[in-house]
Amino acid sequence: MPIEIPKEKWTGKVRVVTLGATAAEGGTRTRVVTVGGQACMPFLHFEHPTPHPPVLAIEIKSRPPTDWSPILMETWGEAIRNPATWAAAAEAAGAEMFVLWLTLEDTPEEATQAVRAVLGASGLPLAVFGPGQAEKDNELLVAVAEAAKGERLLLGICEDKNYRTIVATALANGHLVSARSPMDVNLAKQLNILITDMGLPADRIIMDPTTGALGYGIEYGYSVMERLRLSALQGDSMTQFPMLVTVGFEAWKTKEAKVGEGVPASWGDWQQRAIDWEIGTAMTLIEAGADILVLRHPESVKRVKAAITELMTA
Amino acid sequence: MALSGIQIYKLLPQTNCKECGFPTCLAFAMKLAAKQVELSACPYVTEENKAQLAESSAPPIRLITLTGGAGKGAGGEVKAGNEVVMYRHEKTFYNKPGLFIRVQSAESVAAAEAYKVNYVGMDLTIDGFALEADSPTAMAETVQAVRAVTKRPLILISQNPEVLQAGVSQLPGEKPLLCGADASNWENMAALAKTCGCPLTVRAESIDGLADLTEKIKAKGVEDLVLDPMTAHLGKSLALYTQLRRLALKNTRSVGYPILSFACNATDELAAASQAIAKYAGFIVLSEFRPELLYALLVLRENIYTDPQKPIQVQPGIYEINAPKPESPVLVTTNFSITYFAVANEVEGAGLPAWLVVCDAEGMSVLTAWAAGKFDAERIAKAIRGFDVASKVSKKRVVLPGHVAVLSGELEAELPDWEIRVGPREAVDLPAFMKQALN
Ligand code: SF4
Numbered sequence: 143m144p145i146e147i148p149k150e151k152w153t154g155k156v157r158v159v160t161l162g163a164t165a166a167e168g169g170t171r172t173r174v175v176t177v178g179g180q181a182c183m184p185f186l187h188f189e190h191p192t193p194h195p196p197v198l199a200i201e202i203k204s205r206p207p208t209d210w211s212p213i214l215m216e217t218w219g220e221a222i223r224n225p226a227t228w229a230a231a232a233e234a235a236g237a238e239m240f241v242l243w244l245t246l247e248d249t250p251e252e253a254t255q256a257v258r259a260v261l262g263a264s265g266l267p268l269a270v271f272g273p274g275q276a277e278k279d280n281e282l283l284v285a286v287a288e289a290a291k292g293e294r295l296l297l298g299i300c301e302d303k304n305y306r307t308i309v310a311t312a313l314a315n316g317h318l319v320s321a322r323s324p325m326d327v328n329l330a331k332q333l334n335i336l337i338t339d340m341g342l343p344a345d346r347i348i349m350d351p352t353t354g355a356l357g358y359g360i361e362y363g364y365s366v367m368e369r370l371r372l373s374a375l376q377g378d379s380m381t382q383f384p385m386l387v388t389v390g391f392e393a394w395k396t397k398e399a400k401v402g403e404g405v406p407a408s409w410g411d412w413q414q415r416a417i418d419w420e421i422g423t424a425m426t427l428i429e430a431g432a433d434i435l436v437l438r439h440p441e442s443v444k445r446v447k448a449a450i451t452e453l454m455t456a
Numbered sequence: 457m458a459l460s461g462i463q464i465y466k467l468l469p470q471t472n473c474k475e476c477g478f479p480t481c482l483a484f485a486m487k488l489a490a491k492q493v494e495l496s497a498c499p500y501v502t503e504e505n506k507a508q509l510a511e512s513s514a515p516p517i518r519l520i521t522l523t524g525g526a527g528k529g530a531g532g533e534v535k536a537g538n539e540v541v542m543y544r545h546e547k548t549f550y551n552k553p554g555l556f557i558r559v560q561s562a563e564s565v566a567a568a569e570a571y572k573v574n575y576v577g578m579d580l581t582i583d584g585f586a587l588e589a590d591s592p593t594a595m596a597e598t599v600q601a602v603r604a605v606t607k608r609p610l611i612l613i614s615q616n617p618e619v620l621q622a623g624v625s626q627l628p629g630e631k632p633l634l635c636g637a638d639a640s641n642w643e644n645m646a647a648l649a650k651t652c653g654c655p656l657t658v659r660a661e662s663i664d665g666l667a668d669l670t671e672k673i674k675a676k677g678v679e680d681l682v683l684d685p686m687t688a689h690l691g692k693s694l695a696l697y698t699q700l701r702r703l704a705l706k707n708t709r710s711v712g713y714p715i716l717s718f719a720c721n722a723t724d725e726l727a728a729a730s731q732a733i734a735k736y737a738g739f740i741v742l743s744e745f746r747p748e749l750l751y752a753l754l755v756l757r758e759n760i761y762t763d764p765q766k767p768i769q770v771q772p773g774i775y776e777i778n779a780p781k782p783e784s785p786v787l788v789t790t791n792f793s794i795t796y797f798a799v800a801n802e803v804e805g806a807g808l809p810a811w812l813v814v815c816d817a818e819g820m821s822v823l824t825a826w827a828a829g830k831f832d833a834e835r836i837a838k839a840i841r842g843f844d845v846a847s848k849v850s851k852k853r854v855v856l857p858g859h860v861a862v863l864s865g866e867l868e869a870e871l872p873d874w875e876i877r878v879g880p881r882e883a884v885d886l887p888a889f890m891k892q893a894l895n
Contacts, residue, residue, distance in 0.1 A: 145664055145667055145703065145711070147663070148702050188699070354794055354798075356759065357756075357759065361760060364760070368544075369543075372543070398751075400805050401805060406573065409747065410747030410749070411748050414746075414749075418726055419752060421726055422753075426734055429694075429731060430734075445724055448723065449724055452691055453690045453694065455689075
């Protein structure tokens with residue numbers, strides 16, 4: 143007698159969210175990115191088709207990074223001198239969107255200039271993240287949001303300390319927010335409630351549950367993401383958002399990725415290890431339900447993309 | 457299917473003789489159902505009912521143990537199975553999937569055998585080797601060559617039972633994994649497994665095919681089986697492994713066995729092996745010895761198989777980062793492993809010397825511990841005094857995490873001869889803070 147394959151009967155579904163707006167929609171993007179829509183755990187096509195595969199973003203900075211691994215600096219070379227050339231190089235490397243990460247040194251004018259430069263250099267959708275200090279983020283992101291009105295940018299980092307300002311400017315200027323909470327299911331949910339309570343439509347929210355890299359707390363991020371996704375499938379509306387993870391940021395700040403000398407020989411080849419660290423982190427989080435992965439190295443983008451393609455076929 | 461207390465009661469003598477230490481058979485049955493007592497406490501259960509009770513209480517995924525040349529004990533065994541959940545947060549994953557390296561050459565075996573990497577104070581190593589040969593002589597020779605270098609458990613690969621037999625005969629007292637039985641050779645393979653008592657894999661592309669083979673082989677008296685679903689394709693194996701785990705947890709006995717993953721056959725070995733670790737493999741075969749890949753996989757395996765109920769804590773104490781000198785700064789944090797590693801990693805990565813005082817905050821992060829009253833001025837002061845930090849430094853200055861800036865006043869009162877400084881909230885900003893503000 144053939145064995146019947148048990149299928150989960152979920153009642154909930156992740157919301158579909160589109161980043162970027164074309165000219166017809168009031169923006170200037172030539173391509174948009176759509177994520178979400180899952181009605182089962184990742185890639186279980188026998189239960190439900192996966193309407194939108196995970197999307198790979200490449201992280202670029204408003205000014206050349208001072209603390210990045212030499213491996214990354216060498217790989218991107220001259221391109222990092224300005225955000226426009228970097229964006230073009232990232233698009234050539236297979237990015238489906240960009241995350242432009244602003245720095246503490248940026249003035250609002252410089253930040254908007256950088257955003258305009260990236261928007262001018264490529265038709266891909268764009269996320270703009272502040273340096274991660276609430277006041278500075280507010281200052282920079284409000285200026286950026288106004289300057290790029292209608293583009294459906296993804297604005298981050300929107301957290302409990304500054305969500306009011308970021309959400310207000312997203313509302314006023316037709317953007318989305320990336321809601322970041324510190325590795326906790328309830329805090330993630332609570333922030334989503336606060337944001338929707340301000341009137342931002344739910345299809346303009348991405349959540350960033352925060353994660354750690356391989357070896358640095360990935361298991362916490364992994365389980366929080368699995369729990370958030372399960373809760374979404376069980377019908378909890380305030381967890382039914384696509385998830386973004388800053389894999390490159392986490393993986394490339396580890397010693398494994400950053401340091402080539404004076405480390406144990408058992409760590410193996412530095413270049414390969416650093417890239418493996420990013421890919422290993424990315425693949426693990428994809429299994430937990432990541433929808434947007436922000437990466438740094440072109441080789442990781444290539445290999446994770448190939449893996450996603452394979453996961454999408456069964 | 458696990459039986460209820462009432463169902464178990466029906467299989468007991470129902471004489472209420474009290475010899476088990478319980479006043480009635482029913483009370484004993486309830487305890488049995490809750491797995492709080494052993495069936496052996498009742499001397500009067502019939503053999504027939506005993507078998508039925510044992511079957512019903514067997515774990516949903518059979519525990520399979522491979523034994524190497526060192527016998528039982530450290531490094532000599534690899535176990536898979538006995539898992540009880542789909543998601544690690546529901547309880548925990550128990551038996552870390554064994555990582556086996558495919559034997560390419562004698563040198564690679566020696567290098568893999570010697571491989572050891574330290575992670576969070578633990579030495580991680582591979583678990584064993586997988587070897588394939590196409591004739592009995594070749595198999596015997598390969599096994600001998602490998603056994604000259606390593607005692608770790610082995611996986612022997614061939615479709616020909618005679619070849620496997622030749623390998624097994626070189627391994628007295630060991631339990632290598634025989635790989636394996638398929639639709640064409642299963643009878644001879646089952647006979648071999650029965651004689652030598654070694655676990656056997658069954659190969660089939662479908663779940664029905666796997667179940668059909670395990671049932672036929674079990675009927676021949678071989679119970680230690682491992683499933684080889686014959687794919688390293690990411691999408692296919694994710695679906696198959698998930699279905700197998702689900703069926704097993706729903707007590708489908710015919711697939712209640714650990715899974716063997718040939719990640720070595722994948723397009724991207726790292727992607728396939730990472731997936732196999734997170735999603736349900738019991739044994740994983742890698743194509744070759746590559747330290748950077750192994751390091752990443754060994755760490756991932758530790759992470760995924762950590763008990764979520766018991767986060768890894770760091771021993772409270774004073775940690776030296778980059779060989780600090782008496783004038784180097786003193787930083788304070790909690791003993792939550794992520795917090796500790798975030799701080800230590802940033803400071804170490806930036807090449808800055810520092811004394812890191814890790815307080816006992818019951819394994820919580822800075823903010824959580826502070827909110828729970830486990831990371832306050834009193835505890836910090838106790839740590840500074842208890843670890844005798846003053847004797848190590850020339851400058852009595854301590855840096856608090858930015859998240860607990862509110863504690864600085866109280867801490868000044870607790871440590872009157874110390875200068876209290878407030879550092880950044882996030883570890884990532886520590887190097888900049890140390891360079892700019894601590895001179
Ligand atoms: S020993 Fe057996 S028969 Fe006697 S009371 Fe206990 S369960 Fe019942």
